[in-house]
Amino acid sequence: FGSELDGQVAIVTGASSGIGKATAKSLASRGASVVLAARREDELDDLAAQIEDGDGDALAVPTDITGDDDIDTLVERTTDEYGRIDILVNNAGLMPLTHIVDADRETLQTTIDVNLTGLVTLTHAVVPTMLEQESGHVVNLSSVVGRYLQANSTHYNAAKAGVKTFGDSLRLDVASEGIRVATIEPGAVSTELLEHIPDEEIKAGIEDHVGSMQALEPDDIARTITFVVTQPQHVDINEVLIRPTDQV
Numbered sequence: 241f242g243s244e245l246d247g248q249v250a251i252v253t254g255a256s257s258g259i260g261k262a263t264a265k266s267l268a269s270r271g272a273s274v275v276l277a278a279r280r281e282d283e284l285d286d287l288a289a290q291i292e293d294g295d296g297d298a299l300a301v302p303t304d305i306t307g308d309d310d311i312d313t314l315v316e317r318t319t320d321e322y323g324r325i326d327i328l329v330n331n332a333g334l335m336p337l338t339h340i341v342d343a344d345r346e347t348l349q350t351t352i353d354v355n356l357t358g359l360v361t362l363t364h365a366v367v368p369t370m371l372e373q374e375s376g377h378v379v380n381l382s383s384v385v386g387r388y389l390q391a392n393s394t395h396y397n398a399a400k401a402g403v404k405t406f407g408d409s410l411r412l413d414v415a416s417e418g419i420r421v422a423t424i425e426p427g428a429v430s431t432e433l434l435e436h437i438p439d440e441e442i443k444a445g446i447e448d449h450v451g452s453m454q455a456l457e458p459d460d461i462a463r464t465i466t467f468v469v470t471q472p473q474h475v476d477i478n479e480v481l482i483r484p485t486d487q488v
């Protein structure tokens with residue numbers, strides 16, 4: 241285990257799988273205490289045990305990012321345990337792609353709630369602690385679709401574009417207080433994200449598209465996020481668009 245992040249505390253949402261899980265492991269391997277947030281408690285407990293077995297430090301806090309009480313509990317448990325929050329990786333997300341006409345209201349609402357509203361609400365809950373510390377790093381997972389739109393994805397595209405705009409706006413408000421904000425925009429990454437696409441035809445189309453290239457692995461994004469948060473305090477990497485080499 242390295243030491244660049246020794247003494248730092250990182251909350252990672254969506255830590256039960258994919259990019260969040262890989263990121264939590266990577267930050268822990270550099271010395272950060274990681275707070276693991278997602279709904280699947282067993283997955284979080286397994287990951288916490290793995291990290292602790294490797295001499296890292298982890299705290300699992302089951303969290304539904306759409307619930308205000310869960311968000312408050314996540315922040316309280318983190319500050320009770322560690323007294324600070326240095327890094328917030330807003331990674332929880334889901335991508336239930338459908339054509340707008342076929343989408344039900346619940347799908348539209350959940351997509352915005354998880355990908356955007358949850359991220360905004362948790363950040364709002366964490367920023368006061370970072371302001372007190374006069375330092376902190378917020379890393380938001382947007383997507384390539386925040387820049388290059390995909391079809392059958394009105395709700396997801398809008399949420400991810402919102403994540404980018406929220407991050408850039410947040411920076412205007414808090415950069416002068418020592419808080420950095422980064423937006424990560426991955427292209428295709430091999431994770432569970434496609435499993436929740438309700439429309440079988442759209443799902444098969446995306447799977448074919450992703451299968452036609454060598455997709456990124458969660459570790460590729462984890463390495464990028466780790467690079468972003470290990471820069472010196474005066475360096476704020478605002479935005480990273482990272483795609484498979486053959487995704488053009």
Ligand code: NDP
Pocket residue numbers: 253254255256257258259260277278279280281283303304305306331332333334335354381382383384425426427428429430431432433434
């Ligand atoms: P996964 O499906 O593997 O991970 C999604 C994570 O989000 C899970 O840990 C899940 O945990 C969590 N999550 C979902 N809903 C909630 C909720 N209501 N409350 C708390 N946590 C929740 O996908 P990825 O790792 O690929 O996705 C991570 C992020 O990366 C997402 O924001 C996604 O949009 C973004 N992204 C992914 C790309 C890709 O190609 N994979 C490309 C561009 C961006 P649980 O179910 O336990 O709650």
